[in-house]
Amino acid sequence: xxxxxxxxxxxxxxxxxxxxxxxYHIILHCVNVQLVNVTSIEKLQNGxxxxxxxxxxxxxxxxxxxxxxxxxxxxxxxxxxxxIDREIDMLKISKKLLSQLLFAATALVLASALFIRNxxxxxxxxxxxxxxxxxxxNKMSWFVGYYFIIMLLAFCFLNRFIATLDRKxxxxxxxxxxxxxxxxxxxxxxxxxxxxxxxxxxxVFLYSLGGYIKKYNPFDKVRGYVIFLVIILINILIGISYHxxxxxxxxxxxxxxxxxxxxxxxxxxxIPKFDNYSIVVVILGICIFELFRRINLPSLKxxxxxxxxxxxIYLIHDNGFAYSLWETQDWITLLYEDFxxxxxxxxxxxxxxxxxGLVAYYLFVLGEKLLKKCKILFIKE
Numbered sequence: 103x104x105x106x107x108x109x110x111x112x113x114x115x116x117x118x119x120x121x122x123x124x125x126y127h128i129i130l131h132c133v134n135v136q137l138v139n140v141t142s143i144e145k146l147q148n149g150x151x152x153x154x155x156x157x158x159x160x161x162x163x164x165x166x167x168x169x170x171x172x173x174x175x176x177x178x179x180x181x182x183x184x185x186i187d188r189e190i191d192m193l194k195i196s197k198k199l200l201s202q203l204l205f206a207a208t209a210l211v212l213a214s215a216l217f218i219r220n221x222x223x224x225x226x227x228x229x230x231x232x233x234x235x236x237x238x239x240n241k242m243s244w245f246v247g248y249y250f251i252i253m254l255l256a257f258c259f260l261n262r263f264i265a266t267l268d269r270k271x272x273x274x275x276x277x278x279x280x281x282x283x284x285x286x287x288x289x290x291x292x293x294x295x296x297x298x299x300x301x302x303x304x305x306v307f308l309y310s311l312g313g314y315i316k317k318y319n320p321f322d323k324v325r326g327y328v329i330f331l332v333i334i335l336i337n338i339l340i341g342i343s344y345h346x347x348x349x350x351x352x353x354x355x356x357x358x359x360x361x362x363x364x365x366x367x368x369x370x371x372x373i374p375k376f377d378n379y380s381i382v383v384v385i386l387g388i389c390i391f392e393l394f395r396r397i398n399l400p401s402l403k404x405x406x407x408x409x410x411x412x413x414x415i416y417l418i419h420d421n422g423f424a425y426s427l428w429e430t431q432d433w434i435t436l437l438y439e440d441f442x443x444x445x446x447x448x449x450x451x452x453x454x455x456x457x458x459g460l461v462a463y464y465l466f467v468l469g470e471k472l473l474k475k476c477k478i479l480f481i482k483e
Contacts, residue, residue: 108401108406108409110400110402111396111397111398112180112184112395113402113406113408113409114394114397114405114409115176115180115391116180116409116412117405117409117412119172119176119412120173120412120456121456122169123169124419124452124455124456125169125170125448125449126167126169126170126171126173127419127425128451129163129169129373129448130170130375132425132428132429132433133163133437134373135429136148136433137151137370137372137373138370138371142429146432146434148434148438149434150434150438151371152369153369154351154355154369155352156348156352158441159444160373161345161348164340164341164373165337165340167373168340168380168382168383171376172383172386172387172390174245175308175386176387176390176391177249177412178252178305178309178312179308179312179315180312180391181249181253181309182256182308182313183315183391183395184312185253186256186261186264186309186310186314186317187261187317188261190256190261192254192257195250196250199249199250201466202413202466203239203243203417205414205462205466206242206414206418206462207234207238207239207242208236209418209462210234210238210418210421211235211236211238213234213423214231214234214423217233217423231423232421232425233423234421234422234423238421242417243416248301248302248305251305252305252309256309260306260309260310269318272317275310276307276310276311276314279303279310280307280384283300283304283307289379305378307384308387312391315392315395321392324392326393326396329389329393330393332385332389333386333389336385336386336389339382340382344374355369411459411460411463411464414459414463414466415456415458415460415463416459418462419458419459424455428451431447431451
């Protein structure tokens with residue numbers, strides 16, 4: 103799909119999904135760590151939430167915990183929406199993944215080395231940083247391998263299989279694989295057969311659903327406000343569920359001290375995670391995808407150009423070096439004292455990470471062009 107024919111509403115969705123993923127990673131790999139890490143708490147003196155009380159600030163963050171996984175689901179839905187009825191070009195996909203992965207790994211190695219040189223003898227060195235080795239190329243971003251497996255399955259048989267189905271059988275296939283991933287015993291069986299297989303199955307569902315939406319437009323008669331209402335109700339359930347978790351933990355804390363005479367221990371709070379196959383993630387991903395699909399936008403070249411960088415942005419920020427940079431900030435004190443100040447800071451850091459990845463992508467594109475122009479220096483004609 104060339105830049106002129108890109109659907110800018112979907113490209114905008116890619117950008118929003120990536121912003122959701124970045125914000126989620128900051129909360130997961132930094133804020134959540136600072137809530138429970140004893141060393142971090144002692145150093146920053148920020149154990150404000152380490153008491154048996156319910157905090158609305160933490161409940162608000164719990165409502166954001168599906169963000170990253172919903173973003174992942176959206177990317178798979180988009181792929182199915184555009185590729186289900188096409189021939190998958192595995193050469194193009196493999197070259198894109200491997201080349202950008204190599205560039206990102208190399209850039210992170212160099213950035214780590216530069217960081218050590220400039221900050222080793224400053225106050226910043228009081229923080230523990232995770233420096234990147236080139237071996238990290240084989241360990242970066244689990245989503246890369248997840249996406250590749252879905253594309254490989256589509257190439258090998260999934261697209262051809264779905265092409266043989268009428269609407270009723272297609273819908274039956276979708277509900278069958280959704281049920282396999284959602285039901286407790288069958289889902290556990292999948293992961294017992296191979297670690298991560300349950301996630302692959304939900305990926306197949308999302309990819310196939312994207313194609314079903316493109317082909318049959320099943321939500322055409324659903325009013326827009328109904329989709330917003332579903333999103334609101336899901337978030338209410340997340341909030342109630344988190345309240346139940348915290349109150350149960352508080353009750354257990356006092357019960358252990360009084361009834362069982364267990365010595366008092368420090369009360370810690372963390373923000374519970376979701377799984378990629380969680381029904382919450384699936385429903386939110388579908389709702390957000392459908393809302394953006396309905397937006398009528400002209401083809402916007404700048405927007406499309408930014409969206410093309412999302413894979414590189416994913417690679418640049420989803421690593422230990424980035425996590426350790428985020429941890430230089432005391433997120434917990436700000437969250438405790440000024441929630442909206444915390445949200446503003448989270449937004450600024452999220453945009454900063456996005457822009458950094460965007461710059462990295464266009465440096466990668468520039469490098470590709472230079473290599474092509476200098477091809478004669480490396481390859482015999």
